[in-house]
Amino acid sequence: MAHTPVLSTINDYNSATVTPINVSMIQETISDDIIDKRKTTEELSTEILIKSENDTTASHWIKDQNNNNNQTQYEQKQQQEVERFNHEIQDDDDELDEKKLHITSTTDEQQLQVDNDSNTNNKNRFCSSSINQLGGEFINGRPLPSDTREKIVKLAEQGVRPCEISRQLSVSHGCVSKILKRFRLFGTTAPGLIGGSKPKVATPEVVRRIREYKLNNPQIFAWQIRESLQKEGICSTEKLPSVSSINRIVRSNRRIVVNPDGTINEVDSDFDLYDSDDENSAKSERANASSPSSGSVGSSPRAGNIRHRGDCRCDSCVKKYKFSPCNNKSTNGEIVDGIHASELENDNKSPYNHQLLDESNLNSIDLDFYSTTNKIFENEPGELNLKAPPPAHCRTKLSSIFTSSHDHPLDLSITTTNHNHKQRKKQLKHNPLSDTFQNEPLNLCSESKKRPTNDIISSPSSKRSSTNIPNNLTDKLQTHLLSDNISLHQQQQQPPATSLPTFLHSVFAQNSSHPVFLPFWNPLLDAQQHQQLFQQLQQHYSQHHHQKDEHLFEDERIHICLNFKKVYFFFIHSLSLEAVHDMETTHSLSLSSHPTMLHINTIQNSKKRSTREILSTAEVNNMNKWSSQQNVINLQQSAENYFLNEHIFSDLTITVNGGRVFVDKSLLAAASPILQNHFQENPSVTNIDLIDIHLDQMLVLLKFLYPQFDCTLTRENVSFLVEMSERFKLNILHIMCRNFIIYYLSKVRGVNDDKYLNKKNYRQGTQVNAQRETGLFLSWLCVYFDSDNMRIIEPLMNVIKQCSIECLKTTIDLNGSVSWKMQAAIYKARAQYLERTFI
């Protein structure tokens, strides 16, 4: 909180409300100003902002800086703020006066851009914002600023619970819930497109025909067109456009042309309305220009034609609505980029970023996690060009969420659609990239408000199920695994197929550039399905094994291990892993939304928990390889017996610390490209030494690799397993471990070691004992620190930074593998945490 405050009199809402500056803000400002010993006049004049980074609305305050073009309004507002400022802090010292002068003087120095848009951009200037129960500021009827929306999603991705997000950002939990739901469904944080209505009669087809008539016969009258439309049966009598409508369509020259490169050209218009022909792109574009969440770049300026409404500043409107007269003349039309420009400017010039580094004693070390993290979500200038609307949620890349997504508010209106929710979901499921879907508006309005439409039949259950659209992994894998429209459920009712299961053919048909191990256990299948699959494979094998045609299996890329009388299968399938990766990177929501990736055994005993409970090992939800302990296929046997004794097909021994284990080369090779290479290079090898690994640890790893054994990730073994996954490139294991850690961290609400702990912040949730857990967290951080995986580093740091310095120091001393870089990063994070929380 000790970062240079910036003074802003504007907020991000299109409506530039007279936002009250609260006392604490001012106080922060003053104290910071004093502490900071004076920013230069230039700095202040360029900033005109007051806000700290901790204030969630900071950036949206900043964003509209350049958008407020009406100098008079601006000055008035500034004046109001200054007056308020003066009033509230009149007891302060001379430095304050100096600052006040600063602010007033900078007002005059502002190079305010003014253009025809000024009226538009100053909409609702006089609307008052409200404060919700949590103390958050909002404007009734208007969307939250885009950065707040993004923050909500970002926090949710980090595993922060919605209620926590709600408190943190001072946004109602209903709103958080809604935004997250929309993000899950549509992959965007953008608000919907507000206002307007779909053409009731001037449908795209009608508009096209009208234009055709006019093109073919420029002299044609509107009433003639109208008659022709009726004659040709293009419109029914009741839906025949009026002459004025036709005239409007004819007069409307405006075209939104989306070029192949994604840029948008707009042909001048003599009319403010958009062609219905270009309904979707036009509406999107229009919204883009007007939406607070998207007033960004690449959008075309609004036409100079201002509709005379309550927010208009023309003389008549000013008279009518008793607004003060507008003295401004438009000067240029470049305002559209204003938001972007200010954002960039802020990014570049904001003292906050620099100060982060400057304030730290470690400023010489380039280890700013926060800036690094932010970069993940930052838009590169080049990316800010208008892009095609975001595809369906399952294809959404993280980067696009914060670029194109919110550039295009959702059009959720209903009139142009002929599909109901289910159909839409179906379409989304089957072809997420379908043009039809992209162009088709979505409708989220409540049933009761919907215009009665025969097409739209929605039951509460379907509404409910709308949140359960399968995630990308499920989608992609199911498509492949359940090819030929044969679901496993159907297969269960049929006698087991005697040929190779059809889905395997489909799987093998995919080109695989590199073999990747995916155990017979598949996260998408439940135990019963596993059983089914197993039986099919067993049957297949029993039919073919007598042929002794090993190549058959090689070709089918099934590796078969014979173990006594049982047959175990696992297949190599790179597609699955790609799908997993795809899902991981594109759909990085909280772990709880990854039910197919990992089964999380929920705590059976759901007794009410104490709010200051210590997180115990037993309570950490373990992640089990099998979906249900009760339904595990009956393949269990003692792993110790199996691996410690030579078995018929074991062709390799591994010498580990404490003994040796008997394993199968083929399985290990399939699991690990490292081992595969090793075996290829040394075909005759019968023993390898891995004496740095303890026997118990090796058994855990082998239990994961072998399909017949159960392996549960726990806080104790996850560190070792993640290390092994790195070492032997066991990707699935790596992902599972990472998810476990993220999940584990998401359970941690506070660290109770901290003597400065602000109990209010952690009145809910689980607390961990820092003394006990810090070592664990540090060991995890050691594993991930050098990677760029901020998704795990960030939550780790978020927890670690809550541990006291003494505790951190002790643990770091004990753990010899903590690099100096890591130490620096940890101490820095701690310092920033303390600074923000308690100063």
Add this chain to the structure above:
DNA sequence: AACGTCACGGTTGAA
């Protein structure tokens, strides 16, 4: 306590 839903009072903008 957490969270999904929805009525409500509001804004918006095409028709």
Add this chain to the structure above:
DNA sequence: CATTCAACCGTGACG
């Protein structure tokens, strides 16, 4: 050009 109205918004109560 004023009005209408269906879309959207976030809040906050409810279950």
